[in-house]
Amino acid sequence: MAVYQKSIHFHSKAFDAVYDITERVTTIVRDSGIENGLVNVFHIGSTAAITTIEYEPGLKEDFPAFLNRIIPRGENYQHNNTWGDGNGDGHIKASLIGPQITCPVKDGDIVLGTWQQIILIDSDNKPRNRNLIVTVSGD
């Protein structure tokens, strides 16, 4: 058993932008040399989230549109009253979806469906540098 850990950094434009990070995670899994186990993808911060989706132009609009329908940006959140940074919706969206995912590693590769990509959705209200940690563990 071994642990292999790498970071992913990128610049995000926020406002519910959706980023496909599958290829970067896949590269880390292959570089690890681990054949069977788990890979965890974790976003450091409280206004962006990790999940999977079929990454295609339609859903890249539909998923944020849904989130903005149930958690509207302009609503009167207590968070905004406290800090005045106006991103209360982004915090709630990120807590709802969650900052991480753990996927299986099998035969030296991550297991995902053909139309299932790992995404980061950034719900902050200003461009941000985003940092993730990818941890591969197994044999």
Added chain:
Amino acid sequence: MAVYQKSIHFHSKAFDAVYDITERVTTIVRDSGIENGLVNVFHIGSTAAITTIEYEPGLKEDFPAFLNRIIPRGENYQHNNTWGDGNGDGHIKASLIGPQITCPVKDGDIVLGTWQQIILIDSDNKPRNRNLIVTVSGD
């Protein structure tokens, strides 16, 4: 430390059907011989999700009814306009809940509450063959 990995396959009728997969996961954990560690249950695909619930007839109706209230099947999703497959709601539901769960393994068994079962909820709009990977890792 060891890794033990098995698949679960079953036929699903979709339309937000809820399946209790606890017994199949529990069997894999016990077969693994691993005493303490983690078990990850991952659904391969983008229109079904994994979570826990008290698996009883009331909640089997309530949880899908809630999802259909916030993500109605008949809404005009861009995904449906692109592909014409009419399952945009299923993709959004699955991305919201997420495709996986990781639970503790303690004294050779999975740890869950008495009224806490692991479920797959399938939100596609046609019957599907569903494939999951269960990964047990630990001592």
Added chain:
Amino acid sequence: MAVYQKSIHFHSKAFDAVYDITERVTTIVRDSGIENGLVNVFHIGSTAAITTIEYEPGLKEDFPAFLNRIIPRGENYQHNNTWGDGNGDGHIKASLIGPQITCPVKDGDIVLGTWQQIILIDSDNKPRNRNLIVTVSGD
């Protein structure tokens, strides 16, 4: 590779109360002596959930208020008709958010953002004793 597993117990007042459990999880990670790997935090039960949030007074109100807006306590859930315990909303909230989180361990410590805390949100309708299992695995 090693596994280190400890429980967390505390009394919760429920009704969507939010508890910051970061310090207790951090202590377990440090006590484990594990330098690099993963830490999984799992709530045993079906009416409370685990996620991360910026733990500050505003969001402690905003996040429950959002959940109560999309999953109102007083609605006519089938679960309540079956069992008469009136906590159908709590079950749905907990299944939506999920009972667990897995975070990276790096250089002997859990990795989180400065304004990112691990919380339990208890959506039951009576005070409860809550039990969690924290599993640290790695090198």
